[in-house]
Amino acid sequence: MPRRLLWPLLLALPGLALATAGLFHPHGLSYDTAWRWFALHVPGLLVFPLVGAALVVLVRGRTDAVAWVVRLSAYVYATFYTALDVVSGIGAGWVTHQLGPGVPRPAAVSQMFRIGTPLGEVGSWALLVCVAVLVTDQLVRLRAPALVGLVLLPGAWLVHVGHIFAPEGVAGMALLGVGTGALALVGGDTQRKSGRSVQPSGPPTRQGV
Numbered sequence: 001m002p003r004r005l006l007w008p009l010l011l012a013l014p015g016l017a018l019a020t021a022g023l024f025h026p027h028g029l030s031y032d033t034a035w036r037w038f039a040l041h042v043p044g045l046l047v048f049p050l051v052g053a054a055l056v057v058l059v060r061g062r063t064d065a066v067a068w069v070v071r072l073s074a075y076v077y078a079t080f081y082t083a084l085d086v087v088s089g090i091g092a093g094w095v096t097h098q099l100g101p102g103v104p105r106p107a108a109v110s111q112m113f114r115i116g117t118p119l120g121e122v123g124s125w126a127l128l129v130c131v132a133v134l135v136t137d138q139l140v141r142l143r144a145p146a147l148v149g150l151v152l153l154p155g156a157w158l159v160h161v162g163h164i165f166a167p168e169g170v171a172g173m174a175l176l177g178v179g180t181g182a183l184a185l186v187g188g189d190t191q192r193k194s195g196r197s198v199q200p201s202g203p204p205t206r207q208g209v
Helices: 003-022 031-057 065-099 107-142 144-162 168-194
Strands: none
Touching: 003 031, 003 168, 031 065, 031 107, 031 168, 065 107, 107 144, 107 168, 144 168
16 A cells, blocks of 8 residues: 555544444444443544544644644544543443343433433534534645545534434544545645645654754
8 A cells, every 4th residue: 555545544544433333333222232332332432532633633733723723623522522422322331231131221321311412412513613624724725635625524414413323423424534534645645746834644754853
C-alpha cells in the first residue's frame, strides 16, 4: 500500500470500526441481547472518542479560531458520547444481563436510558457542529478537492438520528470514516503538489537539527 494512503486509512478506521460494530448491535435490549449489547459498548469506550480525535488531526498545528472550534466541539462530542456509551450501553446492558432470563426490564433500567439519551444528544449535536465547521473550512482552504468531505455532513446527521444502529447509524459512521480519511488524503496531496503547508494532513515527521 502506498505510504500516502496509510495516514488517511488510519484516520478513517474509527468510523469504519464503529460502522462494522453497528452491524452486530441489537435493536432492542432484553436478556437475550444484553450480553452482546454490553460487550459491543465496552470497546466503544476506546473507539467513540477517536472519531473526534481523527477530525481534530485535520487541523493539527493550527492556532486560528476555526481550528479551536473544531477541537472544542470534537471534545464535547467525545465526552458526552462516551457518557452515552457508559450509561445506556455498558450500564444498561450489564444490569439487564445480571437480572437473568425471564425477568421484565425494571423501570430503573429505563431511567438509565432517560439520562443516557440526552447526554448522547449533546454529543451528536457537537459532532454536527464539528463537521460543519471543518467542512466549510476545508472548502475555503482546499477548494474543489475538499468536496469529498461533504459526506461528513450526512454522516454526522445519520449518527445523530441512528447512533450506530443499522442501517442509519452504520451508514453514518461509515461516512464519517470515509470523509475523514478522504480529507486527510486530499489535504496531503494538495500540500505535496503546492510545495507548501496548506495544513498538516499527514503523520508528524521528525526533522533534523
